[in-house]
Amino acid sequence: MKALSFEGSGSEYFKIWIVNILLVIITAGLYYPWAKVRNHRYFYGNTTLEGRNFEYHATGKQLFLGFLIAMILFIVYVVISETSPVGGLIIIGILFVAIPWLIWRSLKFSMRMTSYSNVRFGFDGKLGQSYINFLLLPILFLISIYAVPIGASVLIPLLAGGGDIPSWVSIVAPSVAILAIVLAFFMYALIKKRNSSYIINGSRYGQGVFETTLETKIFMKILFKTILLSLLVFGVFFLLVGAIVYSTIGLEAIMELKNNMNDPQSVQQNIGAVMPIIIFVYGGMILAGMLIIAYSMTRQRTYIYENTTLDQKIKFASTLKAKPLAWVMISNFIAVILTLGLAFPWAKVRMARLIVENTLVDTEHGFDAYMTQKQKEESSLGEQIGDAFDVDVGLGF
Amino acid sequence: MIEGKWYAEGSAASYAARLLLIDDTKYKLQIANGEFYEGTLNSLEIGNRLGNIERKIILEDGSLFTTSNNDEVDKVFKKQLKTNSFIHTLESKYRWVLIALIITILTSFAFFKWGVPWTSKKIAHALPEKTNQLIAVNTLDFLDKVMFDKTTVNAAKMKEIRQHFHSKIVPLSTENKEIVYKLHFRLWGDENLSIPNALALPSGDIILTDKFVELCKTQEEMDAVLLHEMGHVVHRHTLEMVIEGTFVSVAVMMLSGDSNGLADMGVGLGSLLVSSSYSRGHESEADMYAFKHMLMAHIDPKSFSQIMNRMTQYMEKEMEPHKKGKEMKLDTSKDNVLDYLSSHPNTQERIDIANQFSECYNKGLTSCDIKTID
DSSP, X not given: OEEOEEOOOHXXXXXXXXXXXXXXXXXXXXXXXXXXXXXHHHHHHTEEEXXXXXXXXXXXXXXXXXXXXXXXXXXXXXXXXXXXXXXHHHHHHHHHHHHHHHHHHHHHHHHHTEEETTEEEXXXXXXXXXXXXXXXXXXXXXXHHHHHHHHHHHHHHHHHTTSOOOHHHHHHHHHHHHHHHHHHHHHHHHXXXXXXXXXXXXXXXXXXXXXXXXXXXXXXXXXXXXXXXXHHHHHHHHHHHHHHHHHHTHHHHHHHHHHTTTOHHHHHHHHHHHHHHHHHHHHHHHHHHHHXXXXXXXXXXXXXXXXXXXXXXXXXXXXXXXXXXXXXXXXHHHHXXXXXXXXXXXXXXXXHHHHXXXXXXXXXXXXXXXXXXXXXXXXXXXXHHHHHTTOOOOOOO | OEEEEEEOTTBOOEEEEEEEESSSSEEEEEETTXXXXXXXXXXXXXXXXXXXXXXXXXXXXXXXXXXXXXXHHHHHTGGGGHHHHHHHHHHHOHHHHHHHHHXXXXXXXXXXXXXXXXXXXXXXXXXXHHHHHHHHTTHHHHHHHHTEEEOXXXXXXXXXXXXXXXXXXXXXXXXXXXXXXEEEEEEEBOSSOBOOOEEEOTTSEEEEEHHHHHHOOSHHHHHHHHHHHHHHHHTTHHHHHHHHHHHHHHHHHHHTTTOOHHXXXXXXXXXXXXXXXXXXXXXXXXXXXXXXXXXXXXXXXXXXXXXXXHHHHHHHHHHGGGOOSOSOOOOOSSSOGGGGGOSSOOHHHHHHHHHHHHHHHHTTOSOOOOOOOO
C-alpha cells in the first residue's frame, strides 16, 4: 500500500486563485468556466501516486455552453422565487425531481474528464438506480421520520374515541415509536450504503471495474456512535457554558437583564456582558458540529475504502482520522474568517493535502495494463446545472 | 534536452523519454523502449502551464510526452505558447498578484456598494410600468390568505381617509402619472397582538393595518406615512430588490462555486449584510421622498417621527409579555452592531433627519438641504 501525495502549495494556489477571481470580475463572470478548469487542474494535477499524476481534462470552451444555460436557469429561478412564493416552490419541486438526473450526468461527465497516468476514468451507473438512491429512498426516509408523530396524533384520539385511552395503547405506542426510530436509523444507513455503492460500483478506470460490498449494519453502527458522541460533546459543552456563565456574570445579572428588557439604557449596559457569551456559545456549537462531522466522515471513509477494490485485486485504504480532520476544518474555518476569505486558497490546499495523503492504494500489481476505453463524449450541461444549484455529488478522494 | 515520460495513446504504461531539439523547427523524442519520434515543433500540441504540475505535450499520433521541467518547455516553445503564457505571467509574478488582489478587493467592494444598487435602479426604471403590475399580481390575495384579516375600521372613517388621500396627497406625486394609488384596510395580527404597519405594493396598492389607523393621532401623521409608502412605489423599490437579489445570488453562487459548506456560511452572512444594507438604503430614500413632499404640502416632518415613535413604543409595550428573556430588544442608540443586520435604518437616525427637515419647515422653507449619512 502506498499513500497518494499532494504537491501543491498554498502560496502557488493563492496566485492562481486571485488571478482567476480577477479575470472573472473583468469579464463580468464569463471567464468562470475557465477559472473552474484551472482550479480543478491544479488540485488533480498535483495529486500523484508513484510519480504519475491525475489530470482534469475538461476545457473552458467545453464547459461554456453548459455554463450559460445553467446561469440562465439560475437567474430565472432567482427572479421567480423572489417575485412569487408559489412559483419558487414549483421550481424547487422540479429541481428535486431533477437531482438524480443531475447527479448521474455529473458523475458521467466528471469521471470521463479525469485521468490517472494517461488513462481516463468512467461511470456506468444506471439512471434508474440514481432515481432510487437519490429520490425514492430519501422520500421514504422523510416519511419514516414524520410517520410517527403524525400517526400518533391521528391514531391516539381515534382510539380513545372521546373516552379514556385504552391501557394497551400506553404499552404499544412507545414500542411503535421506538420501532419507528430504529426504522429511521436503518433508512439513513441504507441510503448511505446505497449511494456509496452506486457511485463506486459504477466507476471504471480504463477497462478496470471498481467494486465494493458494503453492509447497512456497519453504517448503522457508525451512525449510532456518532449520535452518542454528539450527546457527549454537546452535553459537556453546555455544562461548560453553564459553569462559565454562572462564575463570570452570575445569575443575578441575567435576571436583571431579563427584567429590564423594556429599558433601553439598562439593556445597553448589560448587553456588553452577555455578548461574549452569545459569541462563545455560537462559536462552540460550530466547532462541536465540525468535530462530529469529522468523526462520522472519517469512520465511513475508512470502512468504504477498506471494502473497495479495482478488478478485485487492487485494494484501497484510508488512514484519515477524526482528530486531524477536525483540527484542519476548525483552523481553516477560523483562518478564513479572520482573513475575510483571503486564507481560502491556503485552507483549501491544506485540506486537499490532508485528505490525499491519507489515501492509500495497493500498487503491487501496477497500472500499466490499463487502457482508456472509447466512450461517446459527454455534455457538461448536467454537471454545470448541478454546480449552479449546488447539488453535491459527494465525489472525491 | 527535456527529460520526461512517454505514454502510448490511452495507455497507462509509461516509459522514460527525452525530447531533443534538432534545430529551430524539428524535434526528436527518444523513448526508453528503443522507439523514437521525429517531426516538426509545430506538429506538437503543448499543454498550458499551471503552477508546476506536469506538463503535457501531445504528439501527432495521440501519444503523450510529460515532463516536470516546465521552465525548459516554456523556453523551447515560446512561439507556440502566446495566450497561455499571459495568464501564467499573471500567476507567477508577485507584482501582478498584488495588483490583482487590490483590484479584486476594490471592485468587489464597489460592485456591492454602488454597482448593484445603481444598476438595479437603472434597470428597474427602464422597465415599463406594466412590470410593476406584473410582480404585484396576486400579492394582495396571497397576503390576505396568509397574513391579513378583514378590517374593523368603519366605513365612514375609510371613506374619509380615502377622500383626503386622493384629493390632497396623491396630487403631490408628480413624478409618474401612470401609477394608480389605491388604499386598502386590513387587520394584521391575532387576538393578543394587533400589528401597526403600512406597506406598499409595486402596483400602487397601499395597505394600512387597523392598528396603524388607530395609532395615528393627527392627519399629518398618516400623511407622512402615506408619503413614505408612495416613495417606495415611485422609486420602484420592490423591483429594485428583485434585481439586486438576482445580482447578489449570482455573485454568491460564483463565489461559493468551489468552496465547501463552511465557507458558504461566511458567504451567506455576507449576502445577508449586503441585502440589509440595500433595504436600509430604500427606507432612507422613501423617508427623503416623504420629507420633501411634506415640506411642499406644508406638513411638519416632525409628524413622521411622532408616529414612528408611537408605533415603536406600542410594539415594545405589547411584545413585553411575549418575551421570555430570549430576544434582545434592538436599542435605538447609534453605533449598534446589530444595525448592520437590520433591514430598517436606525430609528434614531431617521428621527434626526425628520427633525432637521422640521427645522426647515419652521423657517417656512419648501425645500431643505440635508446631508444624509450615506
